Each structure stands twice: as structure tokens, then as C-alpha cells.
Amino acid sequence: MVSEVHQTELLRWIVVLPLLAAAANGLLLGLLRRPLPRTGTIALSCGSVGVSFVLSFVALVQLTGLDAEDRFLVDGLHTWIGAGRFSAECSFLLDPLSAVMALLVTGVGFLIHVYSIGTMEADDREDKGFQRYFCYLNLFVFAMLVLVLGDNLVLVFLGWEGVGLCSYLLIGFWYADDRHARAGMKAFVANRVGDVGFLLGIFLLFWSLQDVGLARVAFADLREAMPALVERTVPLPAWLGFLPGAPEWRLTNVIALCFFVGAMGKSAQIPLHVWLPDAMSAPTPVSALIHAATMVTAGVYLVCRLAFLYEAAEATSLVIAWVGALTALFAACVAMAGRDLKKVLAWSTISQLGLMFLALGMGAYAAALFHVVTHAFMKALLFLGAGSVILALDHEQDIDRMGGLRAVLPWTHRMFGVGVVALAGAPYMAGFFSKDAMLMAVRHAEVPGHEALFAIGLLVSGLTAFYICRLHLRVFHGEYRGRGGKRREFHEPGQLILIPLGILALLSMFGGLLLGPSAAFVPFVPSEDPDSFGRFLEPLLGRTEHAATDAEHWGLAASATSIALAGGALAWLAARRPGLPQALAPLRAPLGRVLAPLRRSGRAVTATARTGFHVDALYDVALVRPLYWLADVVLRRGVEQRVIDGALVHGSARTVRALADGALRHLQTGLVQNYLLWIAVGALVVVGWLLR
């Protein structure tokens, strides 16, 4: 299959430039304590990411110049880890999939770097944080590029952990606040749990392939080796006999499940979702870049990258679909109740990622990736808009203390509005096309239970419209509810913040059209090249074959749009709380009596939802406390101090002393006759043994 290797040295520069910038910033500041002037830091970090973006674009042009079946560029550097039968190269691969991701990372990354200049300059909390911030941010871009361009699983794992590390550093960026430090640690540990799955996946894959003599970890080789694995099974241990499919599971299912655990950690799927809402203590541009547009989509990327594996793992794919659907629903419910501007967006991200996994589980890899791209535009826009609100309001994040900001932040309001409309799935906006592609794939999947999954998907798109419209109305419309009512003092942020916002708003509007929507919409869409995105990725991700007619597309679009409209209308009602019409005035009192308990329980539900349905507390009680109890009470005080040191070590010392004191001491009589007697007895024993 690999007919010809197109070597290029371009790829290493795409990856290394941000690393060099991070190293320069980091060494100067961290070790030598010689902070660069701000312009120097800006030039280094924004410049490096900008150049990376341009180089990625050049690489993309090179790539499209090749035949469709033969589209990959390789840049091999050296053998990173080589031991015995194992070898992992440091080698980068650009194919359509990684090209999309690399452009996304460097493009959105560049915009957010520029935006960051504005916000970090306006931020007065930390005087030396500027350079440190850009150092981490560059390091993140580097790690993310390794993740998407790595040509083997181990190199991808390097990026995978690397982005986790940067996320940790940036969540705890304002480390003087203990909550931030805790949130960072929570993110790292939750990601590590996922990483265990990733590592086990690598081990299992490697040793299974070793059995057939194809031990490799590079993607191209894995793809070729797949047929050798498809038929193999793994016996389950007896105590797992209750699981479906016991006593044997297909190997591909097990491996795919391991990697999915990794994806769950990084992409915040249930039950490893708990870190993402807390991660919002990072600076807002970081939330936009890492916790919305790029890093959290790494799980989706991984599944797409291993699409050949997941295609041979039906059972795991079904699990992915259900986990995704439930996560989407769960997170959307929490988002509806949220009060913290950034946390609502975080839950929304979790929910949208859930939708992507739903599509992945149905085999619609290209559709999910399409949504990764459009979601990156929309969510980055929303986060950056939120960031400019938060900045204007002097770090206020509670939407109950906002309202009516439309008048003072007109541009932010408009841009944020574009993001809201796009995410809600208004026709022809970016989110519309990708959501349509995903839901259509779910509808036409030949999998048991796909109707239920489709229903959940539709419901979630309605809830999405509700919570995002609610957010917009609470922030920008109505009356200002903040302290002191000094809203006149707020003013629009500077150009450096508005320009990236504007570009992202344009992308959220026209991004879907640019990437080529489904052919069904062509008569009404000025697209020369329908579904070009899907066809570009076809050699890697396959084509979602479903026989959806144009009418079905339109039907789905109509129903999704009306559900979204209903959601938006509900949000409007909830925000405005219009009074009853005059004619029904006599009914007010009885209605109130009937509705009072409902209202009370509604408030209780809202309060529960706001905590994320107490999952954090549950983990604390069920995992964290028992673990510390085990370590402290059972192991440290019990095993270590009582048994090992107490009974064994000191016990044997005491025994020796007691023996010496009680018995042996009496042998030391000091009488020479006694000693002679013992010598004689001893000599006799020795002689007797020798003569035996």
C-alpha cells in the first residue's frame, strides 16, 4: 500500500518552532531571571506559531498536489526509543487527517496567541506572568502538534501527556490561589487515569502484533497489520464471566476500549469528565485554546487516527456511542443550570464532545472531525467573547451579576451572538452542517438502538440551543444585576482582542460552507465542491455510506432547527418571565398554589444540576477518602508501623535481647571450669559428627 514515501523536512519545523520559542522564553525567564521585553516575548511566541501556521499551509498545498490515494508526507528524524524488539521513531506524518488538525491547532492557536496579548497585558494580577504564560502556551502548541503529527502511537503519547502537562501548568497559572492549584492537579490526575488506558492499549497492540511477527507502533504499519488481528480473541477471566460476550472478547474490541479510556480522559467523557469544569480557573484564552478548541478534541482525533481499528471493533464502537450520547445529555443538563459564565461553556464543550463521540461510535469519523473543526471556531469565539466580558467586568464570572451588557459592549455582544447562533445550529452557520452530518449518520447507522441514540442527539441539540441562548440573554440583555450598577464604566476591549474575535466570528458563520457541506444542500448553497471535506479525508476515514435522500436531509434540518428554535424560545421565556395575560388574571392565585411545589422542586433540581449532579462529592466519598484511609490507617499505621516495624523488626530485636538476657547470659559465668566443660562437649560433638 505504501507505494512511495514523500520525505519532507518541513514538518519538523512546524513542530519545533513553538518549542524553540518556549525554550527561549523559559530559559531566559526561569533560569536566568532576565525577562525579555514584552515585545520580544510577543514576537517570539506569536511569531513562531504564526510561522508554524504558514508552514502547515505550505505542507497542505504540497499534500493536495499528490494523488488522492497517496497523500502523505513523512519526516523521520531519529529512533527515539529502541530496545530489543521495540522501536519507536521520532518521525512526523502529514496526511489529510493530521493536516486538518495541524492547521486548526496553529490557526486557532495563532488567533488566541494574539488575543492573549490583549488580555494578559490588561491583567494586573501577576507582573511576571506574561512571559511565563507565553512560554507555557508555546509549549502547549508544540505538544499538540506532536500529538497530531506523530506517526506512531508512542510519539502521539508524548504529545498526549505533554498537552496534559501544559494544561496542568496553565490551569494552575495563578498558583497563589489554592483552588487553581487543586484544579490543575485534578486535571492531571484524571488525564493520567485515561493515560493508563492509552498505555495498556499500546502494550496490548504491540505484543499481539509481536505474536504475528509484525510488532510496530507506526500507524501505517498498524493499518496493514490489522487483518492479522481481526480474528483473534482474548479469554476473559472467570470472575468477569457476567459481562456480555464472555467468555471471549475480540482482541480488537479490547484494544479499542483501552484507547477509548485514554480518549475519555482527554476529552472529558463520563466518568472522567470532572476535571474540565474545574479547569476553567485557567486564563480565559487558555480555556478557549486548550479546553475547547484543541486539546480536548485529542480524544476524537485519536479515534479517527485509529479508525481502521474501531471499524473492526463493533462492540466498543457501540460503547463509545452510548458514552458519548449520555455525556452529551448529562452535560447539557448541567449547562442549563449553570451560573458561572465559563463553566456553562465548559459543560457545553463536554456535551458537544459527547455528540462527536456519538458520531464516532456510529462510524461517522469524518462527520465527527467536521464538528471538531466547526466546534473549535464556535467555542473559541464564545470563550474569547466571554473572556472580553470577564475582563470588562473585572473578573466577574457570575451571570446573575451581569445583564444588559449589550449597550456597553456592542461588538462583543455581536460576536458572541454569532457564536450562539452558530452553536445553536441555525441554518447555514458552521454548526448546522456538522451537526446535520453527525445526526444523519446516527439516524442511518445499522446498529441496535440507533433510534434512541438519534433521539438523544436531537434532544441535546435542543438543549444546546436553550442553554446557549439563556447564557446570551442573561449576559447581554435585560437589566444589569451587578454590584453598584456602575455599568457605564465598562468599555469594549482593545483591537488585539476584537480582531481575533472577528475572524473567529467569520469562521463560525462561513466555516461550514468553506469546508463543503453535504451535497443535499447544494442548490441553496454557493458551494462549488460539495462534501469536499469528507472526500479529502476519505482515504483514511472511509466514507459514511448512508442512503439519506435530500428530503431526509431537509427533514432533519427542519426538525433540528425547530427544536433549536423551541429551545431558544424557552430560554427567552425563562429569561424574560413575562407575566400572565390580563384575561387570565383571576387564575393567578390558584395557579400559583398548584405551581409552588413544582417551582420548589424545580429549584432543588437546578441546584443539584449546578453541582454537576454531585459527581465530585461522590468521587470524594467513594474513591479519594477510601484511598487515603487505606494509605494512612491501614498501611501506614497498621502494616508499616505495627506489623513490619513493630512486630517483625523490633520484635526480632526484642527476641534476641530476651534470649541473650534470659538464657545466654547465664552461660557467661566467668568460671573457667564451665567454659572448659562446654569446650569438651563441643569437641565431642564435632568428633562424633566427623566419625559418623
Add this chain to the structure above:
Amino acid sequence: MSEALLTWVVFLPLASVVGLALLHGSLVAFGLSRGLPDVLWRWLALAATVVTFGMSVALAAGYDATDTAFQFVAHRPWLPRWGIHYFVGLDGVGLAMLLLTTFLVPLVLIGSWTGYSRRKGYLMHVLVLETGALGAFASLNLFQFYVFFEALLVPMVFLIGVFGGPLRVRAAIKFFLFTLAGSVLFLVALLVLAVLQQQQFGGVNFDLVAVSGIPLPPILETRVPTVQAPWWQQQTWLFAACALAFAVKIPLVPLHTWLPDAHVEAPTGGSVLLAGVLLKLGAFGFVRVALPLFPVAAQQFAPVLAVVALVGILYGALLAMVQSDLKKLVAYTSISHLGFVVLGLFALNVEGLQGGILQMVNHGLSTGALFLLVGMIAERRDTREIAAFGGVAKPMPVFALFLVLITMSSIGVPMLNGFVGEFLVLLGAFERSAAVGAAATVGVVLAAIVMLSMLRRVLFGPVENPENRGLIDLDRRERAVLVAFVIPIVWIGVHPATLLRRVEPSILELLRVMDVRARASAAESEASASESSGSEAPEADGSSATVPGAAGQRARWLAAATAPAGRPEPAR
């Protein structure tokens, strides 16, 4: 030249101690009552260790990674009557350990430059310890290995007992008794081996590999029975004795309780050497002695030791989680790390062994640096209680940078050294047993919890204790020491081939020797089984039945050694 070089590396530290003492003494004798000034002691001792490191780098540069034989060998009679020779040489494993040791010692001296390095006794003990460790890592004579292995104990006990904290004597005694108990078992195993060799070849030769001119075969050719012998001659028991001795040194749970005490009481430099060098001797003993000599028993015990290592990984991490003393926390993570080392070794495949050996180096670097960092902050505040800190990143940003970086190395973040070692260990362990490999992978999560919560409590959060507000950040000397640690940490993370390439042939050779010896044992036990079933009355004394005349055995060995398939003889 190459023959002398290794000997120079091993003995230069000791020689410089002797030289300095003589110089000091003669100055006193000539009427200078102060003798050699302390400043000169310090500088000369440092110079000696730096030169030692330089020469060991020269050794590494001259090491031929394609050659599986021991290199830089030197062989001199010592007590030839008993087969005890001065015999040194390096393979990849020895080279890695040698480099680690010679790298750490100068940094230890610089690390305590303004503290204990001002005291002559401290310098002397550190340098004697260096020679002891280097001698053990370079030994190719089993008895000589034992001598160095033991000699090392003395300076370490003094480092703890003289220069340690308030409970130093108690900790030193505990440390001494634990390791001595282990060593006695090792000595017994050694003597039994000598007896076996005497029975089979009519003489004793403790050399590990053959040397031209020595008529007796090396001790590695001694057949250690697996069946049909008194119990104390069987591989199982001999391996168990060695394993116990080495397990105390490593240490493996539950023989570890001396370690936290020793670390807590030891001075910073002592802790660095204890973690970086001394603990490695146990694991090194497995590689150099126990695995090649008793391959059948090693295979039998491998699952047991893997589980013990796994328990150590999890147990060490869990206990580290609930420590309130910074140094104790690092000591327990040390136990967890060494669990990874042993897990890798007893995967008994190339990947696991390579990972285990790499992890030995990694542990020396990252834990050594962690102890130094703990020492630096403890020195400033006169306490190691984690609760006394908080928000230290604010007054000490450079310290924070290094602590975060070394922590990341310790918990195995890719691009730094810890990841490569851990990955290979887990990969190797996974092949042997998926369940053990998977369970050990969970240790990676625990390590993250332990170390990150330590970071959070020490570095982050508000500065609540006013004493932390005025902390002074690291000075140039301290920064230089830490930078010296960071360079190999990053290097190994990015380009581990530098080490792996040199270690791999030695590992393959080790596995080959184990395989050959295991086959021979298997053939023998088959033969003896058929023999005993064939003859109605098996001999009461099993050894005389299975051991043919010593002369015949020796002739057979000589024939095998000259055959082309035999082990290549090291050039003299």
C-alpha cells in the same frame, strides 16, 4: 592504557583521600599545626571526583557497543590459591552505573559546599564510598564484588551516624543491621558456590568470566543443581539467599523499613548517594550475580519477585501519599521507583531488563535531585514538614521551576528520562503477565497524585506562613548543581539511545548465558530423572551420583571453552 584507566577510575577517589591525609599529616609534622586548610581539602577532593568523572566519560567514549565481551578488563592475582583475583571490567550495565556514580559524587560535594563539605571526615567518607561503589560495579570476580559490596557499607553508616539528624545513630544501626543480615546470606551463598566448584572442578575460581592463563573455569561455569542435591546446594535456596541480600539493599517491601529512617536522618549528600548509588547495588547484584548464576531459580522466582515489585510500587506510592515529612515522602517514592526497576528486571526479556537498568539511572538522577532540592529548602527553613510550607513558588521561583521539572521527570512525563524507563519496564512486564503489567501501570497514577499534591502543598497556594515570605531563592551554586542534573534528565528523555545502545548487547549476552545455563540444568535434571528411575537404589548421597570426577568435568569445560561457540574471551 585501557587496562589502567578503569583501575584509575575506581581507585582515584580512595587514592586522593590517602594522598590528602598524608599531605595533611606531613604538614602537621612539619609544624603547621592547622595542616592542610579545609578550603584546599574541599577543592582537591572536588578536583579528584571531577577527574574521576572525566575519566569515566573517556571510558564511555571508548566503549565499543558492538562488542558483547567485558571491556577495559584488568586481571591480577590477589589470593590466587582461593580463586580470588583483582578482576575489573565493564559491560554496558556496569558502564551505566559507573557513569551515574561518578556523575553524582562531585555534585554531592558541590551541593553541600557550604555545609558538610567543609569537614574533612565528610569528604573522606564520600570519596571512600565512591571507590567502594565503583569497585563493586566494575568487579568481575565474585569475591571481590562481595568485598566492595560490604566495604561500601562502612562509609555510608558513618555518613548517616556522624553527619545525620537527631536520631542518626539509631538510623545508622538499623541500616547496618538490615544490610548486614542480608550480606551474610549472600556470603553463605558464595561459600556454597565455592564448595560446588571445588567438587566439580577440583579448585575454586571466583572470576565471573574466563581469562586466558587461568586454568580453572570461571564460577559461571559451575553447575548449580536444581534437583538431586542437598537442599543447601540447590539453585532455589541459593537464589533465595542472594535475592534476600539484594532485596534488603534495593529495598523491596517488606524489607524496606530501614530506608525511610536512614534517609530522614542522613545528611542531604548522604541521601543522594544512598538513593543514587547504594540502592542500585541490590538491583545490580541481581543482574551481575543472581540471574546468570541461578537462571532456573530466577525463572521460577520471577513471578514472585514481579508481584513483590508490584506491591512495592503501589505500597511505596500509597505510603508516600500520607507522609508529612518531605524527605520521607521522597524516600517512599524511591521504594515505588525501585519496584519499577525490579519489575523490569524480572520481566526477563530485553525490553524489561533495558527499562529496569535505564530506570536505575533515572532514579539516581531524579531522586538524587529531589533530595538535593529538599535539602535546599530544609536548610532555609530548618524544617522538612510539608505543612510548614505553601506558596513557596512566590519567593523562590527558580526553586519552583526545578522542583516542578524534577517532579515531572520522577512521574514519567515524556521528553524527560523517567518516561522511557517506565515505559520499557511496563512494556516488558506486560509481556510476561498482562495482569501484573496493567496493575503496575496504575502505579503511574498514584505517583502523579503523590508528587503533584506535594507540589501543591509546598509551592502553590497563598503564602500563609510569614517565615516563607522572606525565603531567598537558589543561588548560583545551587542552580549550577540542578542544571547539571537537568541536562542528562532531558538528554535521556529525548535521546535514550545513548544509554540503551550500549546496554543492549550486554542484556542480550546476559539472556544468552541464562538460556545456556538453564538448558544445561534442564538436560541434567532429565538425565538424573531417567537415571534414578533406571537404577533401583538411588545413591544416598546425591551429589556423588550426579557429579562425575572433577578432572573429567574440567576437561569437558576446557574443550567447550576452546570451541568457537564458547563465550568470547576478553582480551587482556
